[in-house]
Amino acid sequence: MRRAQSWFLVVSGSALACLLSGCGREEMTPPEALAVADTPSVRALPFRLTQVKTFGALPAGAAGICSGPDGGVIVAGEAEVAVLGRDGSALRRWTISQPATCVAFDGADNVLVGHARSVSVFGRQGNSRGSWGKAGRGEGEMWLVRGISVSGANVYVADAGNRCVHRFAADGDFIATLGRRDREAGIPGIVVPSGYLDCVTIEEDGVLVTNPGRWLVERYSGTGELKAAFGKRGLSAGQFPGCCNPTNIELLPGEPFLVAAADKSIPRVQVFSPNGEVMACTDADVFADDASGIDLARGVGLAFYALDTSRQTVVVLELEPAGPVAAAELEKSVRKP
Amino acid sequence: MARRRFLADLGRGTLAAALSLFGYRLYRRRDNVATVWQINPFKCIQCGRCATHCVLDMSAVKCVHDYPMCGYCDLCTGFFQPNPIELNTGAENQLCPIDAIKRHFVEDPYFEYDIDETRCFGCAKCVQGCTQFGNGSLYLQVKSELCVGCNECRIAANCPANAFVKRPVDDPYIVKHLGPEAAEESSLIA
Numbered sequence: 001m002r003r004a005q006s007w008f009l010v011v012s013g014s015a016l017a018c019l020l021s022g023c024g025r026e027e028m029t030p031p032e033a034l035a036v037a038d039t040p041s042v043r044a045l046p047f048r049l050t051q052v053k054t055f056g057a058l059p060a061g062a063a064g065i066c067s068g069p070d071g072g073v074i075v076a077g078e079a080e081v082a083v084l085g086r087d088g089s090a091l092r093r094w095t096i097s098q099p100a101t102c103v104a105f106d107g108a109d110n111v112l113v114g115h116a117r118s119v120s121v122f123g124r125q126g127n128s129r130g131s132w133g134k135a136g137r138g139e140g141e142m143w144l145v146r147g148i149s150v151s152g153a154n155v156y157v158a159d160a161g162n163r164c165v166h167r168f169a170a171d172g173d174f175i176a177t178l179g180r181r182d183r184e185a186g187i188p189g190i191v192v193p194s195g196y197l198d199c200v201t202i203e204e205d206g207v208l209v210t211n212p213g214r215w216l217v218e219r220y221s222g223t224g225e226l227k228a229a230f231g232k233r234g235l236s237a238g239q240f241p242g243c244c245n246p247t248n249i250e251l252l253p254g255e256p257f258l259v260a261a262a263d264k265s266i267p268r269v270q271v272f273s274p275n276g277e278v279m280a281c282t283d284a285d286v287f288a289d290d291a292s293g294i295d296l297a298r299g300v301g302l303a304f305y306a307l308d309t310s311r312q313t314v315v316v317l318e319l320e321p322a323g324p325v326a327a328a329e330l331e332k333s334v335r336k337p
Numbered sequence: 338m339a340r341r342r343f344l345a346d347l348g349r350g351t352l353a354a355a356l357s358l359f360g361y362r363l364y365r366r367r368d369n370v371a372t373v374w375q376i377n378p379f380k381c382i383q384c385g386r387c388a389t390h391c392v393l394d395m396s397a398v399k400c401v402h403d404y405p406m407c408g409y410c411d412l413c414t415g416f417f418q419p420n421p422i423e424l425n426t427g428a429e430n431q432l433c434p435i436d437a438i439k440r441h442f443v444e445d446p447y448f449e450y451d452i453d454e455t456r457c458f459g460c461a462k463c464v465q466g467c468t469q470f471g472n473g474s475l476y477l478q479v480k481s482e483l484c485v486g487c488n489e490c491r492i493a494a495n496c497p498a499n500a501f502v503k504r505p506v507d508d509p510y511i512v513k514h515l516g517p518e519a520a521e522e523s524s525l526i527a
Contacts, residue, residue: 191446193408194472213410213446233412235420242470243410265414265470 042237045322047280049269052303052316055088064102064114064148064295065307065314069124071300073314075307076100076113081122086300088314094126102158102198102295106150110170114145114157119172132172133157140166140174144195146293147210147248151201154222158209160197163190165209167222178224179209187226188214196247196264196293208251208259212244217261217276230276238278241266250296252304252319260304264292269306271319280319287315372503372525374490375510378476379517380500383461383468387477390492391459397483398459398492400437400452403513406474409447415467415475416440416450432462454480473513481509 059077068074072085078099083092102114110129111122117135122128134141143161150156154175155168165178181189190197191213199209205222215233220226235241246261252271258279259272267287271280287294288310297305302319376387376398387398411424416438421430426440437456441449452475459477467475493501502524504511511520 193410213408243408243412243414243472 042281042283045237045278045280047271047319048322049271049280049282049286049317050320051282051286052318053088054308054313054315055084056311056313057088057090058082058312058314059093060312061099062307062312063293063309064100065297065305066103066105067107067298067305068105073297073299073305074103074105074111075314076103081111081113081126083124084314092124092126094122096120101144101146102148104148104150104155106170110150112148112150112155114148116144116161117142119145119148119155119157119168132168137162139177140168142166146196147198147200149199149201149207151203154201154205156199156201156207158197158199160192160195163192163197165190165197165199165207165220167207176222176224178207178220179211179218185224185226187224190214190218191244193244194247194264194292196244198246198248198295200249200251202251202257208249210246210249210261212240212247215240215245217246217249217259217272228275230272235266237270237281238272246270247293248295250298250304252298252302258319260296262294262296262306264294267291267294267308267310269294269296269317282317286317287311371506373481373486373506373509374479374484374493375502375504375524376477376479377500377502377520377524378473378478378511378513379520380498381461381464381477382498382500383465383477384497385460385462386495386497387459387461387492390495392487392491393483393485396459396492397480397485398477399454399457399480399483400459400461400463400475401478401510402450402452403474403476404449406472406514407450408472408474409443409449410471411446411448413440413448413450413467414470415463417466419466419470432466434460434462438463450475476513478510481506 058075059080059082061078062075064076066074068083075082075084080093080095082090085091096113098115100113101116104112109124113120118131118133120131137143142159144159145157146160147158153170155170157166159166164180167175169175179190181187190211193213196212197210199207201207207220209218209220211218216229216231218226218229232239240246241263242265245263247264248262250260252258252260257274260269262269268282270278272278287308291308291310293309295307299305304317306315306317308315388396391397417430418432423430435456437453439451439453443449461477464475464477467473490501504524508523
C-alpha cells in the first residue's frame with residue numbers, strides 16, 4: 001500500500017512538473033516579416049545619405065521640426081517648443097497651450113506653430129503674438145493641419161483633414177486653396193488616407209506638396225495651378241511604398257533645388273532632383289521600424305534634419321557623393337550656401 | 338442497533354458535508370462573470386496560428402475591419418500583394434488566399450474592403466499587410482458566436498505573443514480605434 005502511494009506521488013508530481021514547465025507546447029519562433037522587395041539599387045545611387053549625428057532631449061511628443069536660427073532646428077511637441085543649436089543643445093524653450101502638429105520659421109522673427117485647427121505665432125524668444133485660423137470644412141478653414149511653410153508674405157498650411165493646402169497672408173488672411181480636385185484644370189486632387197500631408201515653399205512663388213494617396217510630389221503655383229508632378233508607387237528606391245507616401249517633404253539647396261521626401265511603413269528619406277530622379281536613399285536602420293510622419297528641416301549646406309517620431313530623436317543626415325563622378329556633378333550643380 | 342445508528346449518522350454527515358460544499362461553491366461563484374476568449378490586436382503578431390490551432394475545422398478567429406481607421410486606399414496593403422501586377426481583383430494580385438476580402442469602388446480613388454466571414458479562416462495575411470504598410474484597420478478577433486469556449490484554448494496556449502485575453506461575455510470584442518488603453522481596460526489576463 002505504501003509503495004503504491006509513493007509511486008502515485010512520483011508519477012503525479014512528475015506530471016505536474018511537466019505541465020508547469022510547458023511540456024507539450026510547441027517551440028515559439030517569431031514569424032518572418034512580410035517580404036519586402038530587395039532594394040540593391042540603393043547602393044547604385046549616385047549619392048548617399050550619411051547619418052552624421054543624432055540628438056534627443058526633445059519636447060515630449062515631438063511632432064514637427066523646421067530650420068531654426070543659425071543653422072539649428074526648432075522642435076515642436078505636445079506642450080513645448082524648443083530651439084536647438086546645431087549640436088542639439090537647447091537654446092530656448094517655451095510652453096504652448098495645445099499640442100503642435102508642425103512648425104515653421106520665417107527666417108526673421110516669427111515662429112509659426114501649427115495645431116490641429118489653428119496656427120499660433122511666436123517671436124524668436126517665445127513671446128506669443130496671437131493665433132489665427134478657423135476650424136471647419138469650408139473655404140480657408142482648417143481641420144487637421146499637418147504641415148506649414150513660410151515664404152515672404154505667404155504662409156502655406158497643409159490641411160490633411162480637408163485634403164488641400166491653404167495659402168494665407170502672414171497675418172492669417174485667407175488667399176487661396178490649392179490641390180482640390182478640378183478635372184477641367186487637370187488637377188486629380190490630393191488624397192490623404194493616413195492623415196499625413198506636407199508642403200514646402202519654393203522661392204519663385206510656388207509650393208511643393210505631397211500627395212500620398214497618389215504617390216506623387218506635386219508643384220503648384222501660388223494661385224493653385226498644377227505645374228508638375230513626379231512619383232511612382234513601389235518598394236524600390238526612387239518609388240513611394242505602401243498605400244500612402246511620401247508623408248513629409250523639404251527642399252535642399254541645389255540648382256534649382258533638391259527634394260527630400262520621407263516615407264512611412266518603410267521608414268526612410270529619399271532625395272530627388274526636381275524632375276523626380278532619385279539621387280539618394282537612407283539605409284534601412286536609420287529610423288525606427290514604426291516611425292511615421294518623419295518631419296524634415298533644412299540644415300547647413302547639404303545637411304538636414306529628420307525627426308524620428310518613434311524614438312523621439314532628431315537625426316542629422318548629409319548628402320554626399322558616392323563616387324568621383326557624382327562628386328564632380330555635385331560640385332557643378334549643387335549651389336553652395 | 339449501534340451499527341444502524343452509526344450508518345444513519347454517517348449518512349446524515351455525508352449529506353450535510355455535500356450540502357455544505359455545494360453552498361460554498363455557490364458562494365464562491367457569486368461574483369464570477371462569464372468570460373470569452375479574445376485577441377488583443379495591439380499584441381498580435383499575425384503568426385498564422387489562429388488558423389491552424391483552433392479545435393474547430395474552420396477557426397473561430399476571423400479578420401474584422403475597423404472602418405474608421407481605414408484609408409479606403411486604391412492600393413490597400415491588406416488586400417494586395419506588396420508589388421501587385423495591377424490594382425484589380427485578380428487572384429495573383431491578392432494577399433488573401435481564399436478571396437475573403439471584397440473590394441468595392443466608392444469614388445475616385447477610394448475603395449471599400451469588406452470581409453466575407455464565411456470564407457475567412459484567420460490566417461492573418463491581410464492583417465500583416467495592413468499593419469505593416471497601412472493603417473492597421475484589419476485585425477483578428479475571436480467570434481464569440483462561433484467559439485466553443487475551450488477552458489484551455491489551443492490557440493491561446495500556442496500564441497507566441499500572449500495576445501489572448503478574456504473579455505466579459507456581454508462585451509466580447511475589442512474595438513481597435515479606441516486605442517490600446519481601452520483594450521486593456523476591460524480585458525482580463527488569460
